[in-house]
Amino acid sequence: MSRILIIDDDDGTRFxxxxxxxxxxxxxxxLQAHDGEEACEILDxxxxxxxxxxxxxxxxxxxxxxxLKRNSARIDLDKTxxxxxxxxxxxxxxxxxxxIGLVHDxxxxxxxxxxxxxxxxx
Amino acid sequence: xxxxxxxxHHSIGFKxxxxxxxxxxxxxxxxxxxxxxxxxxxxKLLLTIMLGVGSNLxxxxxxxxxxxxxxxxxxxxxxxxxxxxxTGGNLRRSINAHGxxxxxxxxxxxxxxxxxxxxxxxxxxxxxxxxxxxxxILDGAVDGIVLIDExxxxxxxxxxxxxxxxxxxxxxIGKNVSVLMxxxxxxxxxxxxxxxxxxxxxxxxxTAREVVAIRKDGKTxxxxxxxxxxxxxxxxxxxxxxxxxxxxxEAEKRxxxxxxxxxxxxxxxxxxxxxxxxxxxxxxxxxxxxxxxxESIRHTVIGSTTLESYQPEEREAFLVFDRKALxxxxxxxxxxxxxxxxxxxxxxxxxxxxxxxxxEAFILGLSRDITAIKEAEDSLRKANSELEEFAYRTSHDLRxxxxxxxxxxxxxxxxxxxxxxxxxxxxxxxxEASLGNLEHLVKSILSLTETKHVSEDATDIDLDRxxxxxxxxxxxxxxxxxxxxxxxxxxxxxxxxxxxRLLLIIENLLSNAIKYQDPQESNxxxxxxxxxxGDRLIISIEDNGLGIPESQRxxxxxxxxxxxxxxxxxxxxxxxxxxxxxxxxxxxxxxxAPEKGARFVLNIPLKPEERLP
Numbered sequence: 001m002s003r004i005l006i007i008d009d010d011d012g013t014r015f016x017x018x019x020x021x022x023x024x025x026x027x028x029x030x031l032q033a034h035d036g037e038e039a040c041e042i043l044d045x046x047x048x049x050x051x052x053x054x055x056x057x058x059x060x061x062x063x064x065x066x067x068l069k070r071n072s073a074r075i076d077l078d079k080t081x082x083x084x085x086x087x088x089x090x091x092x093x094x095x096x097x098x099x100i101g102l103v104h105d106x107x108x109x110x111x112x113x114x115x116x117x118x119x120x121x122x
Numbered sequence: 123x124x125x126x127x128x129x130x131h132h133s134i135g136f137k138x139x140x141x142x143x144x145x146x147x148x149x150x151x152x153x154x155x156x157x158x159x160x161x162x163x164x165x166k167l168l169l170t171i172m173l174g175v176g177s178n179l180x181x182x183x184x185x186x187x188x189x190x191x192x193x194x195x196x197x198x199x200x201x202x203x204x205x206x207x208x209t210g211g212n213l214r215r216s217i218n219a220h221g222x223x224x225x226x227x228x229x230x231x232x233x234x235x236x237x238x239x240x241x242x243x244x245x246x247x248x249x250x251x252x253x254x255x256x257x258x259i260l261d262g263a264v265d266g267i268v269l270i271d272e273x274x275x276x277x278x279x280x281x282x283x284x285x286x287x288x289x290x291x292x293x294x295i296g297k298n299v300s301v302l303m304x305x306x307x308x309x310x311x312x313x314x315x316x317x318x319x320x321x322x323x324x325x326x327x328x329t330a331r332e333v334v335a336i337r338k339d340g341k342t343x344x345x346x347x348x349x350x351x352x353x354x355x356x357x358x359x360x361x362x363x364x365x366x367x368x369x370x371x372e373a374e375k376r377x378x379x380x381x382x383x384x385x386x387x388x389x390x391x392x393x394x395x396x397x398x399x400x401x402x403x404x405x406x407x408x409x410x411x412x413x414x415x416x417e418s419i420r421h422t423v424i425g426s427t428t429l430e431s432y433q434p435e436e437r438e439a440f441l442v443f444d445r446k447a448l449x450x451x452x453x454x455x456x457x458x459x460x461x462x463x464x465x466x467x468x469x470x471x472x473x474x475x476x477x478x479x480x481x482e483a484f485i486l487g488l489s490r491d492i493t494a495i496k497e498a499e500d501s502l503r504k505a506n507s508e509l510e511e512f513a514y515r516t517s518h519d520l521r522x523x524x525x526x527x528x529x530x531x532x533x534x535x536x537x538x539x540x541x542x543x544x545x546x547x548x549x550x551x552x553x554e555a556s557l558g559n560l561e562h563l564v565k566s567i568l569s570l571t572e573t574k575h576v577s578e579d580a581t582d583i584d585l586d587r588x589x590x591x592x593x594x595x596x597x598x599x600x601x602x603x604x605x606x607x608x609x610x611x612x613x614x615x616x617x618x619x620x621x622x623r624l625l626l627i628i629e630n631l632l633s634n635a636i637k638y639q640d641p642q643e644s645n646x647x648x649x650x651x652x653x654x655x656g657d658r659l660i661i662s663i664e665d666n667g668l669g670i671p672e673s674q675r676x677x678x679x680x681x682x683x684x685x686x687x688x689x690x691x692x693x694x695x696x697x698x699x700x701x702x703x704x705x706x707x708x709x710x711x712x713x714x715a716p717e718k719g720a721r722f723v724l725n726i727p728l729k730p731e732e733r734l735p
Binding site: 010011012013015016019020058060061062066087109110 | 518519521522523525526527528529530533537545548549552553555556671673674
C-alpha cells in the first residue's frame with residue numbers, strides 16, 4: 001500500500017489532490033499537511049516514509065524550501081519521489097531547490113490525472 | 123741717369139739699344155772682311171755697301187724675331203684683349219704680369235684696376251640684395267612703416283602703409299609726409315621738423331602716441347605712432363611706425379567681450395568649474411565652486427590645493443584623476459564627497475588638460491552635482507524592483523486560488539456525472555472559498571495601490587480621537603470583544619502629520635493584533651503606548667497573541683507573506699503596506715519580540731520633514 005503526503009496551505013488544493021488520488025487508486029493512503037512544520041511532524045511520527053510527496057513552495061510557518069532543507073539528510077526519504085507543484089512556471093528559487101537534491105519533478109498547478117498516474121507508477 | 127738704375131738691364135730700352143749696337147758691330151765686321159777680299163775700289167765700295175745693308179737687314183730680322191716680337195708685340199696684343207674685355211663688362215679675364223719692364227708695370231696696373239672693378243661690382247650687388255631684403259621685411263611688417271628725410275620727404279612706404287592709407291608706394295615716395303596728416307597737424311609738422319633740427323628738442327622722437335592720420339579717401343585713421351631717428355652719412359632719416367588703432371581697438375574690444383562672455387558662463391553655470399595648475403593648486407574657480415567652501419575660508423581657495431589639511435595618502439587618493447588628466451589629457455569619475463559645508467554630495471567630474479600660451483599644463487575641471495539624480499535613480503531602481511516583485515507575487519498569488527477553483531469545479535462536474543454528490547458539493551464549497559480568497563486578495567491589492575497614490579496635507583493630530591476611530595472601525599472583527607485594549611497616551615507635543623496615513627498604520631497593526639490573538643490566552647490584550655521624545659512620535663502596539671515565529675521575522679515586511687495557520691485569511695500585504703506608509707511619514711516601523719506576542723513600534727517625526735510629499 002502506497003502512502004502519499006500532500007503539503008499545501010490551500011485547503012481546496014489539498015482536497016482536490018486527495019480526491020484525485022482516491023479516484024485513481026482507492027487503496028492509497030493520503031496524508032495532508034498545511035505547511036512544512038506539520039509535514040515534518042507527520043514524517044517524524046509515521047513508521048514508513050511516503051512513496052510520493054507533493055509539495056507546495058509558498059506556505060506560511062515553514063515553506064517548501066525550508067521543509068526540503070530540514071529533511072535533506074533523512075535517509076528514509078531516499079525511495080520517496082518528491083514533486084514540487086507551484087502556481088508559476090518558474091519557481092524563484094529553483095536553483096536553490098535543485099542544490100538540495102531531493103526533488104524529482106516540477107509541476108504547474110493543477111496536477112492533471114494522467115500526470116498524477118505517471119508519478120504514482122514510477 | 124737711367125743708365126745707373128739697378129734693373130736697367132731688364133728694360134726694353136736697354137734691350138733695343140743692345141740690339142742696335144750688336145747690329146752695328148756685326149755690319150762693321152762684315153764690311154771689314156769684304157773690303158779685304160776685293161781689290162777693285164769701285165766695286166769694292168758698292169759690294170761693301172750692298173753686303174753691309176744686306177747683312178744688317180738679316181740681323182735686324184733675326185733680332186726682331188728673337189726679341190721684339192715676344193717681348194713687345196705679343197704682350198701688347200694680350201693687353202689690348204684684356205682692356206677690351208674689361209670695357210665690355212667681362213671681369214673674369216685675369217692679367218698675368220711677367221718680368222719687370224714697362225709693359226709689366228702697365229699689366230699690373232690693369233690687373234689692379236680689374237680687381238677694383240670686381241670688388242665694386244660685389245658691393246653694388248650686396249647693396250641691392252640688402253635693399254631687397256629690407257623691402258621684404260618692411261612689406262612683411264604688420265605695422266605701417268614710413269621713412270622720411272629731414273625735410274619730411276617720403277623715402278619708403280611699406281605695404282601695410284599702402285593698405286592703411288590706400289596710397290601706393292609709387293605715389294607716395296618723394297611726396298611730403300604731411301599729405302598723411304590732418305590739415306592743422308600738417309602745417310605744424312614742418313615746424314616740428316625744423317624746430318627739432320635747430321633746437322634738438324624732440325617732440326615725437328622715441329615716444330609713441332596716438333595720433334589721427336588721413337587716408338587717401340579723406341577718412342580719418344587713428345594710429346599709434348612711434349618715430350626713430352636714423353643718421354646715415356650725416357643725413358638724418360626718420361622712421362615712423364604706425365599701428366592701426368582701429369584694428370587694435372577692435373581686437374581689444376573683442377578680447378574684452380570674450381572675457382566678459384567667459385565670466386558670464388563661469389558665474390551662471392550651476393556646475394562647479396575650476397582650473398588647477400600642474401601642482402594641483404586651484405588658480406581659477408567659478409562662484410558655484412567657491413560657494414562649496416564656508417565663507418570664512420573662501421578667500422584662501424584660489425592658490426591652494428584645498429587638500430593641505432589631509433594626510434599624504436589621502437591627498438594622493440584625491441589626486442588620482444587629476445594626475446590622470448594631466449598625463450592623458452582627460453579623466454572622468456564619479457565620487458561622493460563630504461563637503462566643507464558638512465553636506466555630502468555625489469559629483470560627476472570631468473577633467474581636461476590644456477596649455478597656456480607659455481606651454482604650461484593646466485587642468486580644467488567641471489563637476490556636476492548628481493546627488494539628486496543619484497537619489498532619483500536609487501528610488502527609481504527600488505520602485506522598479508518592488509514593482510517587479512509585486513507583479514511576480516501578484517500573478518503568482520492571484521493564479522493560485524484561481525487554479526484551485528478551476529480544478530475543484532472540474533472535479534465537481536465529474537463527480538456529478540459519476541453521481542457522487544457528496545464530493546461534488548464539497549468541491550464546490552472549496553471552489554467558493556478559493557474564489558472568496560481571490561476576491562479578498564484583489565481588494566487588498568486595490569487598496570494598496572490606492573493608498574500609494576492618496577495625497578493629503580499634514581494636519582495637527584488629536585491622537586486620542588485617532589485611536590478611537592481606529593478601534594471603532596475594527597469592532598466588527600471576530601474576537602474583538604475578547605480583547606482588552608489599553609491606551610497610555612504620554613504625548614507632550616503636538617503631532618502634525620498625514621492623518622489618513624497614520625490611521626491606516628494604526629488600524630492595520632491593531633487588526634493584526636486582533637486577528638492573531640492566542641485563542642488559548644485567558645486574558646488577550648493590546649497595549650498602546652504613545653510618547654514624544656525629542657522631535658519624534660513613537661507609538662508602540664504590543665499584544666500577547668501568537669507572535670511571529672523567529673525563523674520568519676526576516677520576511678516580516680515583505681509582500682504576500684503570511685505567518686499563521688488557519689487563522690482568518692490574510693493577503694500577506696498588510697505589514698508591507700504599513701511599513702511603506704511609515705516610510706512615507708518619514709519614519710520607520712520595527713518589530714520587537716516580547717516574551718509573548720508581538721510588539722510593533724512606529725517611529726516618525728513630530729512634524730513633516732521638508733521632503734514629505
